[in-house]
Every structure is written in structure tokens, then in C-alpha cells.
Amino acid sequence: MKRAVEKLKFIDLQDLEDIAVGAALLGTGGGGDPHIGKLMAIQSIKNKGPVRLIDVEEIPDEALVVPVAMMGAPTVLVEKIPSGREIFNAFESLQSFLGKEVYAVLPIEAGGVNSMIPIMVAAEKGVPLVDVDGMGRAFPELQMVTYHLFGIPATPMVLADEKGNSILLKTVNNFWTESLARNATVVMGGSVMIAIYPMTGRQVKEAGIRDIVSYSAQIGKVIRRAHKNGDDPIEAIINATGGIPLFKGKISDVVRKTSGGFVRGEAYLDGIDEFKGEKLEINFQNENLIARRNGKIVATVPDLICVVDAHTGIPITTEGLRYGQRAFVLGLPCDEKWRSEKGIQTVGPRYFGYDVEYVPVEELNCL
Amino acid sequence: MKRAVEKLKFIDLQDLEDIAVGAALLGTGGGGDPHIGKLMAIQSIKNKGPVRLIDVEEIPDEALVVPVAMMGAPTVLVEKIPSGREIFNAFESLQSFLGKEVYAVLPIEAGGVNSMIPIMVAAEKGVPLVDVDGMGRAFPELQMVTYHLFGIPATPMVLADEKGNSILLKTVNNFWTESLARNATVVMGGSVMIAIYPMTGRQVKEAGIRDIVSYSAQIGKVIRRAHKNGDDPIEAIINATGGIPLFKGKISDVVRKTSGGFVRGEAYLDGIDEFKGEKLEINFQNENLIARRNGKIVATVPDLICVVDAHTGIPITTEGLRYGQRAFVLGLPCDEKWRSEKGIQTVGPRYFGYDVEYVPVEELNCL
Numbered sequence: 001m002k003r004a005v006e007k008l009k010f011i012d013l014q015d016l017e018d019i020a021v022g023a024a025l026l027g028t029g030g031g032g033d034p035h036i037g038k039l040m041a042i043q044s045i046k047n048k049g050p051v052r053l054i055d056v057e058e059i060p061d062e063a064l065v066v067p068v069a070m071m072g073a074p075t076v077l078v079e080k081i082p083s084g085r086e087i088f089n090a091f092e093s094l095q096s097f098l099g100k101e102v103y104a105v106l107p108i109e110a111g112g113v114n115s116m117i118p119i120m121v122a123a124e125k126g127v128p129l130v131d132v133d134g135m136g137r138a139f140p141e142l143q144m145v146t147y148h149l150f151g152i153p154a155t156p157m158v159l160a161d162e163k164g165n166s167i168l169l170k171t172v173n174n175f176w177t178e179s180l181a182r183n184a185t186v187v188m189g190g191s192v193m194i195a196i197y198p199m200t201g202r203q204v205k206e207a208g209i210r211d212i213v214s215y216s217a218q219i220g221k222v223i224r225r226a227h228k229n230g231d232d233p234i235e236a237i238i239n240a241t242g243g244i245p246l247f248k249g250k251i252s253d254v255v256r257k258t259s260g261g262f263v264r265g266e267a268y269l270d271g272i273d274e275f276k277g278e279k280l281e282i283n284f285q286n287e288n289l290i291a292r293r294n295g296k297i298v299a300t301v302p303d304l305i306c307v308v309d310a311h312t313g314i315p316i317t318t319e320g321l322r323y324g325q326r327a328f329v330l331g332l333p334c335d336e337k338w339r340s341e342k343g344i345q346t347v348g349p350r351y352f353g354y355d356v357e358y359v360p361v362e363e364l365n366c367l
Numbered sequence: 368m369k370r371a372v373e374k375l376k377f378i379d380l381q382d383l384e385d386i387a388v389g390a391a392l393l394g395t396g397g398g399g400d401p402h403i404g405k406l407m408a409i410q411s412i413k414n415k416g417p418v419r420l421i422d423v424e425e426i427p428d429e430a431l432v433v434p435v436a437m438m439g440a441p442t443v444l445v446e447k448i449p450s451g452r453e454i455f456n457a458f459e460s461l462q463s464f465l466g467k468e469v470y471a472v473l474p475i476e477a478g479g480v481n482s483m484i485p486i487m488v489a490a491e492k493g494v495p496l497v498d499v500d501g502m503g504r505a506f507p508e509l510q511m512v513t514y515h516l517f518g519i520p521a522t523p524m525v526l527a528d529e530k531g532n533s534i535l536l537k538t539v540n541n542f543w544t545e546s547l548a549r550n551a552t553v554v555m556g557g558s559v560m561i562a563i564y565p566m567t568g569r570q571v572k573e574a575g576i577r578d579i580v581s582y583s584a585q586i587g588k589v590i591r592r593a594h595k596n597g598d599d600p601i602e603a604i605i606n607a608t609g610g611i612p613l614f615k616g617k618i619s620d621v622v623r624k625t626s627g628g629f630v631r632g633e634a635y636l637d638g639i640d641e642f643k644g645e646k647l648e649i650n651f652q653n654e655n656l657i658a659r660r661n662g663k664i665v666a667t668v669p670d671l672i673c674v675v676d677a678h679t680g681i682p683i684t685t686e687g688l689r690y691g692q693r694a695f696v697l698g699l700p701c702d703e704k705w706r707s708e709k710g711i712q713t714v715g716p717r718y719f720g721y722d723v724e725y726v727p728v729e730e731l732n733c734l
Contacts, residue, residue, distance in 0.1 A: 186550075
């Protein structure tokens with residue numbers, strides 16, 4: 001899937017900016033607005049210094065590692081800014097329940113807010129961040145992680161809200177976790193902070209998607225350098241990711257509905273430049289799920305459908321889609337782990353209710 | 368409120384039958400069908416022997432006591448029989464979280480299922496049952512206990528379902544507990560088992576309603592004896608409780624709806640015998656809330672509105688109300704703790720959405 005990744009060892013303020021941008025691209029529209037997450041992480045790095053980023057191989061096999069994240073509709077988070085304490089409440093409650101020190105934290109997914117929160121927690125708690133996640137992108141539901149494919153339970157997990165309420169879940173499977181946690185998130189106001197999928201070093205080495213933080217930083221960096229050097233940022237992204245150009249167009253309509261803890265909807269684009277006269281339709285549920293060009297599918301989950309500003313290359317989240325924006329849409333092949341039978345069952349188009357067979361994006365686009 | 372109570376020291380199988388009947392009367396229509404709860408408790412007493420019933424004064428001030436109960440719509444429980452394990456899962460998870468042995472268990476309310484479950488847990492866990500509850504009757508929401516009036520938090524609490532899922536809640540107030548737990552109950556299938564309001568001996572001595580188990584047994588016993596001796600059971604109930612006769616009639620209609628984790632509805636009665644030509648309407652939400660005779664209110668929460676079979680005196684739960692039944696309706700004054708300002712705010716008619724001032728049942732009926 002990925003190009004060669006230059007591994008980061010520490011995350012400073014510049015890296016933070018790069019990661020926020022790069023992870024928002026891999027977030028395929030979801031994972032939350034990077035701006036809010038970044039503000040929180042900047043403060044933590046200013047207070048505590050750069051965060052140490054370690055490779056999965058550096059984790060002792062028996063050590064406890066914990067992904068920390070925001071859960072809920074990103075549209076809600078824009079208006080319901082976290083107090084800043086709830087993620088520590090979630091982290092500490094889970095650590096205390098497990099009765100074992102957390103060796104390191106990690107992102108659950110690549111995405112604006114959810115790439116930033118673990119950096120903030122790592123800084124404040126003085127633990128390293130692991131260069132790994134469970135998606136290699138963003139997905140809307142809790143069982144949609146490669147950890148699930150390897151039979152790792154999501155619970156015990158803790159949800160905490162900005163008012164001070166917290167919930168510790170223990171469930172019989174990861175679908176019950178999703179159902180109970182999603183419902184609680186709605187009651188708690190639409191977004192909460194979570195500590196979930198507590199794992200051993202051994203488990204995350206087997207089931208995680210590696211180098212995702214460094215890869216996010218690298219994507220952000222090529223966009224930043226293109227701006228600085230006056231190069232085309234879209235070309236820079238394509239070079240850095242091997243992304244397949246799917247469309248360039250003007251957003252003509254966005255339909256968006258926040259319900260059941262998700263934001264669902266469609267975006268419609270009218271082609272410009274080399275796509276003039278053509279149409280693109282994107283369906284999303286927090287993340288972009290399916291892209292149809294002139295009625296024909298050109299990419300589906302689990303492959304990545306990334307929408308960026310056609311001029312600046314800056315990723316546009318699903319809650320940031322606006323009428324009139326000029327956007328470039330890229331398709332990126334997902335991690336191989338998702339292309340297994342259980343992977344496609346878990347995050348393929350049929351799971352999301354589309355009667356569509358999964359075909360890899362590179363085949364759909366005849367590469 | 369109560370007549371003199373003869374205190375029980377142990378609960379054997381005969382007492383269990385009496386408690387189930389008496390508590391169902393005090394349950395004012397709610398608290399669940401006594402039959403299902405009784406089947407579970409009978410087995411436990413057969414296996415483990417009679418349960419020791421202790422007075423609140425016997426609890427050391429610093430000892431930990433825990434109410435255990437069923438939560439949810441009683442109509443659901445009739446069709447979704449507990450596995451039997453979930454209440455122990457709730458009990459053990461809470462004990463383990465608190466890191467302290469539970470000295471004794473207690474009922475949260477008087478009611479069919481919820482008077483039986485703590486007896487079962489006491490038998491199986493080899494701990495005493497305390498002769499106290501937090502209502503002196505049954506109520507539908509978690510903050511509707513005298514413990515709440517004394518500022519005691521409902522959390523940490525644990526909810527457990529028959530599938531093996533469990534939830535540990537820690538909240539900032541008892542309304543959040545109700546909201547989050549109610550929602551989880553719905554997602555978990557409509558009824559769950561809970562361990563809640565962990566308290567010290569000192570707290571329960573101050574805030575509890577005493578002798579409720581013995582009182583329930585006493586009511587059940589007078590009904591049983593009336594049957595045996597061929598006496599009028601209604602008269603026996605009135606003598607034992609000081610209950611005020613509100614109506615005798617035939618149920619002409621019942622409207623019932625299970626939603627949001629509650630069963631809500633109305634029952635309509637046409638008078639017979641001394642009430643011939645008159646009408647009674649009862650509104651309920653799990654429990655009977657308001658009784659109107661010929662359009663005039665004759666009793667409201669927090670006073671007890673008890674519906675019993677006109678012939679046998681056996682209490683009829685709100686899910687047991689059927690067209691054509693001949694019923695006798697009694698009003699019982701509630702415990703004095705409920706008649707405080709905070710008590711009426713918490714469980715008075717206005718809280719349940721009725722624009723009605725609370726007037727004690729004995730005043731409404733000019734005694």
C-alpha cells in the first residue's frame with residue numbers, strides 16, 4: 001500500500017502540524033476536524049516537550065498498550081469542545097481497572113482528531129506513542145479495526161464525557177461494544193473520549209498497521225513543502241501515496257444528517273478541467289464510503305477515498321464539505337489486512353448496506 | 368404509615384411466598400411479576416437454606432451494603448427470563464471494583480421481582496438481607512429512592528445482561544445515572560440486573576425505609592390466612608395496612624405501551640357493588656401514578672395506589688391488568704420521607720408530567 005516511510009523518532013510542533021494534515025487525508029473525510037485536536041496537542045507538547053514515537057518492535061511482548069480516541073459524530077465535536085480532562089479520565093479509569101501500568105498509547109485510526117488525541121495523552125502522561133494504528137485510515141465503528149480481525153476484544157473499554165460521567169464496558173463481542181458504546185455516546189451528547197482495545201505488545205505487533213504516524217507526517221510534509229516551493233500539492237500527494245486520481249470538480253450539493261451517533265450523507269461534484277462534463281457522487285458515514293463517477297463505481301471501502309482542496313491539497317473532512325468548493329478526489333489502496341475475507345465482511349461495501357461487490361481500487365481504475 | 372410490624376429473623380420458603388405477595392401489593396403495580404422472581408429465589412433457598420434477615424441497626428457503620436435489583440420494563444421480563452447468572456455478574460463486578468467485601472444486600476424497592484432478587488443473592492452469596500429498602504413501595508426511575516433525597520450517589524453501579532455484557536457507570540449525579548442506565552437497558556434488550564447505590568451502614572440507617580421486608584411478609588401472611596380461614600382478604604389487607612378503599616370495579620379497558628424502557632398506560636374501571644355507576648381511571652408508568660374517581664383525583668404518587676383482585680386480594684401488576692377483571696383499589700399513605708419538599712420534587716405528580724398538586728391520600732379522602 002505505502003511508499004517507503006521515513007520513520008520519525010520524536011513528535012515536535014512541526015511534526016504535529018504535518019501529522020494533522022497527513023492523517024486527515026488518510027482519515028478519508030472522518031476522524032474529526034484536525035484543528036480542534038491539534039489545539040489540544042500543541043498545548044501538551046508546549047508544556048511537556050516532544051513526544052517519543054516508538055516502533056511496534058520496541059514494545060515488550062507482555063507490555064500493556066492502549067489506543068485512546070474520540071468517539072462520535074465529528075459534526076458534534078465542532079460545537080462541543082472537549083473539557084480536556086475526559087480523555088485522562090478514560091485513560092486512568094481503564095488503567096486502574098486493569099491494574100497495570102500502560103506502557104504506551106496509540107491512535108486507533110488515522111484522522112484529524114484521532115491522530116492528535118494520543119499525542120496529547122502521551123505528552124501529558126509521559127509515555128511513548130506507538131507508530132501503529134488499527135485501520136491505516138479511519139472507519140466509523142468500533143469493531144472496524146484490524147485488531148478485531150485478529151480476535152482481540154475491544155473491552156474492557158472506558159467512555160468519558162466532559163461533564164465527568166464515565167462508563168466501563170465489558171462485552172461478549174465487539175458488536176455489542178459498538179452498540180452499547182454508540183448508544184451511550186448519543187446519550188452523553190454525541191461525542192465522548194475513549195480508551196479501548198487494551199492489548200499486549202505481542203498482539204499489536206501481529207494485528208496493527210505499522211508506521212502510520214510517520215506516514216501521516218510524511219504526507220503532511222510533502223504538502224507543506226509543495227506550498228513553500230510553489231509546487232503542485234496534488235502532484236506531491238500522488239507521488240507520496242501512489243494515490244489514483246478519481247476526480248476533480250466543484251461541489252454542487254451536500255446532504256448531511258447527524259443521527260444515531262453518526263453523520264451520514266452524500267456529496268455531489270461537477271467535473272472541472274480534465275473531468276469537465278463528468279459527475280461524481282460520494283456516499284459517507286463519518287468517512288467516505290463509495291465514489292461513483294458518471295454512475296459507475298470507481299472506489300469503495302475499505303479502499304481510501306480522499307477529498308482534498310484542488311488548489312491547496314488540504315484534506316476536506318465530511319463535515320467540512322461545502323457547496324462551491326473545488327476538490328480533488330484520490331483513491332488509495334487500503335492495507336492488505338483489510339482485503340482478507342473477514343476484512344471485507346467487516347468493512348466492505350455490503351456491511352455499510354450497499355449491494356456492491358468489493359473490487360480493489362487499482363482494478364476498478366485499470367492500473 | 369405502617370401498622371406495627373412483626374419482625375422476621377429468617378426467610379424460609381413460606382415467608383418467600385408471603386413476601387412475594389405483600390411486596391407486590393406495596394409495588395403498586397410495578398416491580399415486576401412476582402412469579403418469575405419467586406421461582407429463582409425458591410431454588411436458592413432450597414439449595415442454601417433460609418436467608419438471614421437483619422435489622423439496619425445490626426449493620427456496622429462502616430460496612431458496605433448493596434441493593435441488587437432488576438431494571439427495565441416488567442412487560443419485557445415476562446418474555447425474557449433471566450439466565451440467573453447476570454445478577455451475580457453485577458454483584459461481583461461492583462464488589463470487585465469497590466475492592467471491599469459486601470456485608471449484606473438489600474432490596475431497592477418493594478415489588479414482585481425486586482423483593483425476590485436480593486433474597487436469591489443473599490442465599491447464594493451467604494450474606495444477610497437487610498430489612499430495609501429505598502422506597503417503601505416501587506418507583507420507575509433510579510433516582511426515586513430515599514437515598515437520593517439524602518444525597519447518596521447511585522454510582523458506581525453495574526448493569527449486567529443475560530448474554531454476559533456488563534456496564535460499570537460512574538456519573539456526576541443520579542439523573543445522569545438514570546439516563547445512561549435506562550438507555551443501556553433498552554439496548555441490552557429491555558431488562559437487566561443491577562447492583563447500585565453502594566452504601567455504608569451509617570448511610571442506610573439514615574436514609575432507608577425500615578422493616579419493609581417484614582412488612583411485606585406480614586401483608587402476604589394476612590392474605591394467606593384469610594384464604595385459609597375463609598375470611599375476606601380485602602378486609603384483612605385494610606386491617607393490616609390501614610389502606611383507604613378507593614374503588615371496586617370491573618376493568619373495562621387497558622391501554623399499555625412499552626417504550627423507552629418503561630411500560631406506560633391507563634386502566635379504566637366501571638364500579639360494582641358500593642361503587643356501582645362510578646368510574647375510576649388509573650395512569651401508570653411501570654407503577655400506578657394517579658387515580659381519578661369520576662374525574663376527581665383520589666390518590667397520586669408518592670402515595671400508594673394498590674390494585675388487587677376483588678375476590679382473592681392478590682395484587683395485580685400493571686402488566687397483569689386485563690379486561691373484565693374485578694379489582695379492588697386501595698390508597699396507602701407513603702413513608703414520611705417522601706412528603707418532604709425534595710421528596711415531592713423527586714416523585715410527586717409534577718415530576719411525572721401531571722399538572723397536579725400533591726395532596727396526601729388521607730386528606731383527599733377526608734379521613
